[in-house]
């Protein structure tokens with residue numbers, strides 16, 4: 001880490017420890033939809049909602065390694081907040097990469113202000129999950145306006161986003177018919193808020209596009225290459241999802257390490273048994289290896305290298321490590337690990353989502369296998 005990166009990590013770590021961690025369990029256990037703007041506001045105050053927005057549009061212009069560092073810190077306190085952030089990053093990447101000058105000037109600065117704002121990335125549909133070529137949402141051009149129709153499932157920030165980046169496809173389902181549209185909130189209907197197992201702070205909704213109407217200025221990128229751009233966005237997002245998982249795993253490890261140093265059985269701290277210290281050693285080793293894989297993928301992105309395989313590997317490995325670490329942490333805390341008030345219960349549920357989003361673990365293996 002450079003000096004600047006260390007400083008930024010420390011600022012975010014302190015912010016999360018002081019302003020988020022003390023209230024996160026309350027939100028996790030609140031039931032219903034616990035999203036409110038309080039945590040997102042903290043990120044907005046520090047211009048951290050989309051750290052990769054270039055400086056010329058008011059952003060921090062951070063690289064992916066630095067973004068992963070920040071996301072890990074945020075996820076260590078609240079994985080749901082990190083998911084809100086990564087969802088917004090996904091939604092803005094098409095604009096950052098392929099938007100016109102006026103699109104960048106119109107939309108990117110909105111996400112750099114102190115007033116909090118989120119966007120959502122709407123790809124998944126009831127019939128199109130792992131198979132992203134089965135989209136049914138259509139966009140029809142009539143007299144300078146696009147009319148978008150379809151259902152988008154599992155949209156993070158869905159009900160609270162000011163803009164939805166919607167992916168559409170022509171009826172012939174050919175790759176050349178893919179399109180990205182920036183759809184304002186007033187053109188979208190929320191059909192349901194989906195109650196999820198974990199990342200409770202992140203609002204996850206199903207949204208309806210019923211003749212959602214946008215001008216041609218809302219079409220992002222060159223239609224001939226949108227399918228490639230879609231795959232690029234997914235590749236870019238995977239290590240960031242990996243960074244969320246590292247944050248969760250690290251928080252679980254820190255908690256169980258403290259506990260095993262304090263908890264005494266048979267007259268000595270339980271960590272003095274190799275049956276406890278060896279699993280902790282393996283957890284720490286695996287987290288380190290997984291983190292390095294995230295950094296490698298991010299470094300390849302930053303250096304404009306070939307990052308597809310490294311991104312999927314990072315996303316796959318972090319998923320496995322996060323799930324194993326949070327499960328093992330519960331074992332090592334015994335009965336205390338299984339109580340409702342213990343944060344481990346939240347980490348365990350939060351970690352599970354990282355095996356599904358950005359493509360399931362099987363999808364990552366399909367990508368990696370195709371590139372061996």
Ligand SMILES: Cc1cc2nc3c(=O)[nH]c(=O)nc-3n(C[C@H](O)[C@H](O)[C@H](O)COP(=O)(O)OP(=O)(O)OC[C@H]3O[C@@H](n4cnc5c(N)ncnc54)[C@H](O)[C@@H]3O)c2cc1C
Pocket residue numbers: 087120121122123124128129130131153154155156157196204353356357358359360361362363
């Ligand atoms: C909390 C949450 C938030 C999400 N946020 C977003 C979001 O913001 N935007 C968005 O667009 N999407 C989002 N998603 C959707 C997510 O990306 C999809 O759920 C995921 O890609 C899997 O699609 P699916 O649910 O349709 O599962 P399916 O594709 O139906 O898969 C079901 C199972 O079959 C397996 N499978 C499918 N095909 C194959 C195959 N060929 N070989 C081997 N195994 C296979 C899968 O691995 C999986 O285990 C979110 C999901 C969740 C749970």
